[in-house]
Amino acid sequence: MKNDTLTYRRIVMCLVVLTLALATAQAGIFLYQVTGDSAYGAKDIAFEEVRAISEGMVEIRFTSKLETLYYCPGANAKTTNKGIELSFVRSYMERKPKVTYPVTNVKNAVEMITVPTNGKAVFLRDGENLVELFPKE
Numbered sequence: 127m128k129n130d131t132l133t134y135r136r137i138v139m140c141l142v143v144l145t146l147a148l149a150t151a152q153a154g155i156f157l158y159q160v161t162g163d164s165a166y167g168a169k170d171i172a173f174e175e176v177r178a179i180s181e182g183m184v185e186i187r188f189t190s191k192l193e194t195l196y197y198c199p200g201a202n203a204k205t206t207n208k209g210i211e212l213s214f215v216r217s218y219m220e221r222k223p224k225v226t227y228p229v230t231n232v233k234n235a236v237e238m239i240t241v242p243t244n245g246k247a248v249f250l251r252d253g254e255n256l257v258e259l260f261p262k263e
Contacts, residue, residue, distance in 0.1 A: 163223055165213040166190055166198060168252040174236050176248075176259050184241045184248055184260050190214065192235075200225035200239055209247030209262060 170191040179185045190198035197219055201212040203226040217223050227239040241248060248260040 163215050163217040163221070165251070166216050168250055168255075168257050170216075171198075171214055171250070173259065178260075178263070179240070182242055182244050182263070184243050185238060186212075186241060186248075186259065187236050187238050188214075189235055190216075190237065195219050198229065198237060199223055200228035201241075202226045203241070204251070205246070208256065209249055210241065210243060211249050211251045211256060212241070212259070213251045 172189045174187040174189065176184065176186050186201075195218060196216050198214050199217050199222065201214045204211045204213075212227070215223060215225050227241055229237045229239055231238040243260065243263065245263040247258060247262040249256040249258055
């Protein structure tokens, strides 16, 4: 009888721990989906072509890391003394976030954005680092 009670308690304890772990994991996934997007780093983006299409306009063709639940809707921009810093948004597939420069064309998995530069250099923000994509005109 004592062994049966001990076994029962162990089973209940395991079920409680498992339930808490699943609830925590689901809450974490839900929170991430609801609260926001992250950014692709330099290792997650392959730049196919970066070129001036007219004076003060740069076209950036790229492919982002292929993922099942996430995609790149475009890039957000911040203008600084150095130039224009782009952060390529990594968003949950169900979301349609507003971005400064949305992807306008996708052909053969190559995405494209067009950025007005006004003669400034264009950089990729990769954490604390800046990677130059297009020089100052």
